[in-house]
Amino acid sequence: MSFALTLDPVLGHGLAASLALILLPGALHKLRDPALFQAAMEQYGLLPARWVPAAAWTLSLLELAAGLCLLPWPTRAVGALLALLVLSVASTAVAMAWQQGRRRIDCGCGAGVGLRLSPGLLWRNAVLLACALLTLLPLSARPVGWPDGLATCAVTLFSMGLYAVVNQLLANQPRLQELRNAP
């Protein structure tokens, strides 16, 4: 008996759409205000200042490409690989800066809320990396109908809402810490 690891179409399409809709606004936010993203990147202190603009543009464009490629089925694998690359680079940078003691800097993720570096941010990225890995799996062959389309939309909406909640809670965390440590 052969056993092939496959993903249900609802989960596969839902995950890909969620990842795309998480990456695209992030990329657009970075491309709309490149100076801000470059300033955020400089704070990480991992690259010489003259390399920062090129690195910032490359990362933003890769994120945009990942988001765009994840949506159509034929380019999904490329999109997933690009998403894995972008998320790995960003998470490594966060981990290194955190390790080097730069803990109060803005992550520059373009999440709409001011997110500081934190282990929670790394956990969030780990979940996104797992989602990107899952979208590389082939989809199981089963007949699909309109309820599947509806479920895919619901999964996408739910994961975007959950992502926004996680970002908001991560943004709240340092403020709560300051209050706890207040005299």
Place this chain on the structure above:
Amino acid sequence: MTETLIISNILAWCAVIALVVAVLALSRQVGILYERIAPMGALMMDAGPAVGSAAPRLDVRSLNGELLHIGAPAARSTLLFFLSPTCPVCKKLLPILDAIRRDEAPWLQVVLASDGEQPEHEVFRQKAGLGHYPYLLSQELGMSFRIAKLPYAVLIDGQGVLRAKGLVNSREQIDSLFTASDLRVASVQDYIDQTQLNKEPA
């Protein structure tokens, strides 16, 4: 039977998404509460000295040893720019601030202000080329103007009167402080509100 399951599934999804939206709204509200009761902001988002009143008077020594009399009568107006080395928006505004410092030099002195560890600020000042500015490190200064968010700018005129203040994220917003000062209103938003009120029939 299948139909019942599909309908109940749709309803369940609607409920789940509505709950996520509610949790998001709640977490945002919690975030706003944390912001309002932060130790620095101390329950007052905009309860610092009022525009049009005398600015708090403080004598603060800058990083290069010069003693500055904030709020005291002076030949030029002062733009106090509150920033932090860990704030990307502040960094983005530095070239704009540099242009303002050069263009408005005849009537305006730009002063940078922050608080925290001096070595960190010395490195930031050197790396960002801020040697031309008086750079103040004073928690008392931030407290007296009730600075809760950065970058924040305060405009004090030559008589020591606070002319305009606000959170600034762009050149337009810094310029709006000068406009508000010229119009003798607290902010450009206030001016718009006033003119709209005047236009409304009694």
